[in-house]
Amino acid sequence: MTFGCGHKNQVNARLNLEMPPKILWAWERAEDLRFLDPNEFGVAFLAQTLILQKDEVVFRPRRQPLELPPSTYVIAVTRIETVKENSKRPTFSEEQKKKIVNLVKKTLELPDVKAIQIDFDVVVSERAFYRGLINDLKIELPAATSLTMTSLASWCVGDNWFNDFPVDEAVPMAFEMGTDDKSIRDFLAKENDWREPLCRGSYGVSIDDPLLNIKLKPERRIYYFKSSSWEKSDLDKMSR
Numbered sequence: 001m002t003f004g005c006g007h008k009n010q011v012n013a014r015l016n017l018e019m020p021p022k023i024l025w026a027w028e029r030a031e032d033l034r035f036l037d038p039n040e041f042g043v044a045f046l047a048q049t050l051i052l053q054k055d056e057v058v059f060r061p062r063r064q065p066l067e068l069p070p071s072t073y074v075i076a077v078t079r080i081e082t083v084k085e086n087s088k089r090p091t092f093s094e095e096q097k098k099k100i101v102n103l104v105k106k107t108l109e110l111p112d113v114k115a116i117q118i119d120f121d122v123v124v125s126e127r128a129f130y131r132g133l134i135n136d137l138k139i140e141l142p143a144a145t146s147l148t149m150t151s152l153a154s155w156c157v158g159d160n161w162f163n164d165f166p167v168d169e170a171v172p173m174a175f176e177m178g179t180d181d182k183s184i185r186d187f188l189a190k191e192n193d194w195r196e197p198l199c200r201g202s203y204g205v206s207i208d209d210p211l212l213n214i215k216l217k218p219e220r221r222i223y224y225f226k227s228s229s230w231e232k233s234d235l236d237k238m239s240r
Contacts, residue, residue: 019115019146020073022238023223024230025204032067035232042073044117044223047107050100052090053083057099073114075148076107080120092129101137108145115146117171127161138166154180156199157187163196170198171223175206188214207237 019042024033026045033043045066051058068074080100082090090096104116118137122130138147148169155162156172172194177184194200202221216222224238 018073019221021221023073023075023221025077025223025225026066026230027225028062028064029229030064030066031229032065033072033230034067034069035235036069036072038069038072042075043068044075044077046079047076047110047113048103049079049081050103051081051083052092052096053088055091055093055096057096057103059103068112072112074110074112075115075117076110076113077117077119078104078107080118082126092126097129097133097136100133101140104137105140108142115148116141117148117150119150121150121152131162131165134165134167150204151196151199152180153177153184156194156196157184157192158195160196163198165198167198169201169221170196171202171204172199173204173225175204175209175225185214188216191215191217193217207234 020038020040022040023042023044024036026033026043028046028049031045033041036043043066045062047062049060051060078100104118107113107116116137118134120130134147134149141147146168147166148171149162149165149167151162151170151172153172153174154177156170162170174184174188200217200220202223203216204223204225206225206227208226222238226234
């Protein structure tokens with residue numbers, strides 16, 4: 001099954017209209033976000049972590065409370081990790097793929113979820129599996145459900161391996177960039193844009209990171225990360 005440009009443009013248009021301009025990532029910790037204005041902010045919360053090892057998919061659901069104001073735009077995030085130990089390396093089987101698709105689909109049953117996001121920092125050898133997973137997931141999700149993904153910033157500046165993914169948005173995580181940190185900061189400081197078109201709808205930034213002081217492209221959605229629980233005073237750091 002293929003996904004034509006017309007369908008993709010329609011979904012992207014809906015995504016831009018419905019999703020707020022600022023999104024808070026709410027990770028695995030207790031969060032009380034009832035201070036948010038749902039007209040300005042949405043929330044992408046970690047709904048589950050799936051760990052691939054051997055032939056298994058280890059399921060770890062969210063265990064921390066999350067409180068939101070009514071009418072918040074809610075994105076359910078699935079974090080996928082792979083065990084790197086040789087004796088437990090995943091087989092990346094079709095059965096594992098099916099289990100992941102089914103578990104991701106179940107997050108749509110959580111309260112007020114409107115969109116799905118996949119967070120999977122694959123290495124080169126895992127890319128084919130990820131491509132198959134995203135394609136199968138897109139087929140299985142309801143047509144009205146937006147599918148987004150996180151992206152390493154390095155994928156967005158020099159590697160077009162995922163430009164055929166049927167996702168509505170790839171969010172470049174422009175923080176904690178490891179060995180690529182300086183080169184990507186320099187790239188953005190010169191007001192360059194992401195080379196990968198899927199990355200040109202948003203930025204992912206940390207509120208404690210000086211990257212926030214770099215002039216980002218206007219009219220992009222901003223996803224904000226924080227390594228501890230959010231507080232109302234944090235909103236003052238999002239004036240752009």
